[in-house]
Amino acid sequence: MKEPLIFEYSLPGRRGPTHAPDTMDAMDGLPADALRDELSGLPEVSELQTVRHFTRLSQQNFSIDTHFYPLGSCTMKYNPRVCNRVAMMPSFINRHPLGPEEHGQGFLHCMFELQDMLKAVTGMTEISLTPMAGAQGEFAGVAMIRAYHLARGDTERRQIIVPDAAHGTNPATATMCGCEVVEIPTMADGDVDIEALRGVLGPQTAGIMLTNPSTLGVFERKIETIAALVHEAGGLLYYDGANLNAILGRALPGDMGFDVIHINLHKTFSTPHGGGGPGSGVVGVNERLQPYLPVPIVGRREIKHGNDQYIWLTGKERPQSIGRLSAFMGNAGILLRAWVYMRLLGARGMLRVSEYATLNANYLMARLVQAGFQAAYPERRASHEFIISLKDIARETSVNTMDFAKALLDRGFHAPTTYFPMLVPECLLIEPTETETMQELDAFVDAMVEIRDLALRDPEEVKKAPLSTPVRRLDDVRAARQLDLAWPGR
Amino acid sequence: MNGIPENLRYSENHEWVREEDDGTVVIGVTDHAQQALGELVFVELPESGQDIPEGDAFAVVESVKAASDVYAPLGGKVLAVNEALADAPELINSSPYEDGWLVRLQPAAPTQAEQLMDSGAYQQMLAESGA
Amino acid sequence: MPFIPHTNDDVAAMLDIIGAQSTEELFQEIPASLRITELAGVPEGMSEADISRLAQQRAAHDGGVVSFIGAGAYEHYIPAAVWDLATRGEFYSAYTPYQAEASQGTLQLVYEYQSMMVALTGLDVSNASLYDGATAFAEACLMAVRANRKSQSRRVVTTRAMHPAYRSVAQTILSNQGIELVELPIRNGTTDLDALAALEGEDFAAVCIQQPGFLGTIEAVDEMTDQAHAANRLVIAVCNPLALAVLKPPGSWGEAGADIACGEGQPLGIPLSSGGPYFGYMTCRKSLVRQMPGRIVGRTVDVDGTPGFTLTLQAREQHIRRSKATSNICTNQGLMVTAATIHMSLLGAEGLRRTAARCHANTRSLAAKLAQLDGVSIAFEQYFHEAVICLDQPVAPVLEALSAHGILGGYDLSDDYPELGNAMLVCATDARSEQEIETYVTCMRDVLAGVQAV
Incomplete structure (x- = not known):
């Protein structure tokens, strides 16, 4: 049965006042020419009609909860219910993003722990939780690479090297950051063509973006050689964390020589895909890129004879930061779900x-x-x-x-x-x-x-x-x- | 459409150029190109009066699965664009060499088209690429 | 083993099929120099009961306050059905609807969402959402620079009347592409129109107008829109979608209407949740649709002629167009849009209008009562649901004292708008009761008296 549009259930005068104030207050504080006369085009339906309609729509979806969903590169694993329940606790969902730190110590404490755990699983030295999706994490990463070169007066480094097997966001991101994309081929065995890489490295190289294991479903065995070559040429290495699930607790991107990484929490750490988002693309860096991390970051102020205080670090503390990527601090509720998942699994669960x-x-x-x-x-x-x-x-x-x-x-x-x-x-x-x-x-x-x-x-x-x-x-x-x-x- | 018209010139990027008696040129994409693109759903064209340098991407042809740039086989000023494509991009599929033309240019230099391939050379290029 | 379903027999049988002795062997392609065997720095796992208890303890630190802060994120009443339905597994655990036939639920819902945003903004087409209001604004600027064929400029006019964080995010995103934001000053809390007039003759890709402005005030949108169009500039409207239930929609601004509208979708059924996940909305006129970033759902028919929904205009997107894509964005904020669509369906036009009007009335009532206290005044007379309140003393200590009483009294403007003096932004939405407003005013009186006594 085809489900009609919600608008097709609508009849004028049907709506009851259950969900809104029962009277219309005057808009008398505003000039008449700023107001609209009427609002048409929204449905007038009862609560039961709404519940039935959206329940029926939901039943037209395949999802992890209903079907095996082996979508490659998307890590469609089970999303534990408890992660959602914790994130929906009233104190967490009702917390205003600009509320004072002293009324957010519980949330900030969780975020601080999340940063620490993400450092441990990536081998990076600092994390920023603010990017709201993998693509935004990529943007942050490449923007940091550019900021690093520019801060050193190295203005000509504008080329980002990307293997031909890479996800489309890699080249799109490089362009968004004002860089030029240089594609290198993959060998028949699935590894990057090292000779081709040598051929494109030079004083114009800003960095390389790699996924490891790659989108071809194999581990890049020559990663240490690649890292050495790129660093020798003065470039930096970007790790696309799309496939981190494969090596969780087996190898650290930091050890491989990567300078910056984004992690898709909606893949490896099981936050919901939600029919296409929200995701979360947190970034990690080594010492080299630390000053450029996007803000805000959660910091800790140690207090003698008392509980430590968790605080926001912003542009004031991080003057070289690439800046803000969201109006507040990114997809906080998704970060909370990832925190629950990681604490639940612990070190051994992750292995x-x-x-x-x-x-x-x-x-x-x-x-x-x-x-x-x-x-x-x-x-x-x-x-x-x-x-x-x-x-x-x-x-x-x-x-x-x-x-x-x-x-x-x-x-x-x-x-x-x-x-x-x-x-x-x-x-x-x-x-x-x-x-x-x-x-x-x-x-x-x-x-x-x-x-x-x-x-x-x-x-x-x-x-x-x-x-x-x-x-x-x-x-x-x-x-x-x-x-x-x-x-x-x- | 099998034949490659003999009165046109061709680029390596599968554009065709028709030299008109008045010294202007008309540009489109070849039958081979439209087949590779599949059913077109949209064409983005330049504005009349715009100057296009040779080799620049001056139009985008879009199918469901791909959006491809069209590169100027020669440089010049845009005199007219094919307005019919706005509502009927499929003209490029059904009539690539006639109704599906893209733009008319005043060439920046008079003899540019002669540097492009003739129909024989283009046919050979297609044959060599296995098309 | 949390969430791992394998029995020992399964593992043995699977290794046998693979031809491996142990699962360890499956990692043999990772060079030995890179292998680790444990994750130092990650604590041991916990049971579901224990993590729930720990989360309860943490959450207990955060609740128990009454908030009068807005500044871009607003507490509204959200009907119970909204998140009950949105977190159904079929919505919650599905992915981007690449396989349209298996995703008609999400696709139809997004089509309904797009229709509702078109109705609210008065423009022709909507995308399936972007990350948040700030990034939607940045994407709108990029889009305007791409789309404005009458301008060669890589400069966009913005204003200090716009949310400071939006301007800051746009700066982060646009500066890498050499796009410049030119910021107009404010006068009486709104964009200084003389400063705008002084830009006459200069080439800009677009003019950005936030309505209501960050300071709650009302911009001269008709005049600004007409002036921008006369100068071949596109108009980007940045609007609170709930305010659009009562305010003139961007599509009706001036003679021709704004060209792009965008903003923060949070007021449409999304909880505050420390700042996210929210969603950014974006609508535009039809002629610009191919320059619009993000996913778009269209209605079509299947092979039998049955109407159905699918992602469309995908050729513009990163997975096909790669380095030439309109944006690198892949995901929208699907789950948030699911909630917003259900929210708008439950409230309907009348419910949204009444909610918006209640927010206006509550903030007017709060501001008027505060202004009766000694040393308190209202900075600007006309505002939607946020008011700038000026004190005769620094704001921060006052807010701190209120916070100790469990009242988050507003947003301190001294860092972002030093030109306003000791000013703060207060907001009383429909979620605030008369009683709470009274409590705030009483508390403020006591605090001011106390602070003055020191």
């Missing part, structure tokens, strides 16, 4: 995260390879994710990766990431995460095999998928040509 994430990925890859699917890097260990290429099946049967993705939906699985990284043709990037059972992975393999067998027998049948979802394949061309972006009925 198990990478252990079982890697076990699940390697198992799923081995099962799919045994079933006849083609791994992009069969000689390599999978990190917490891996790539399958469907190019042979696509050539043989004309059933392509998109068709597989849609057919998976009909079998109760969210599709893995499709057509990324672009290096591998007809690819699926699959990340099962540590919170899935072996039995769930086996069921996924069965579905993949079933789809392939159907593709060989009756490719047109696969191309009809999905059939069980609220809508079938949508006309993207029409969506972009005949833009319908808002309800026209008002």
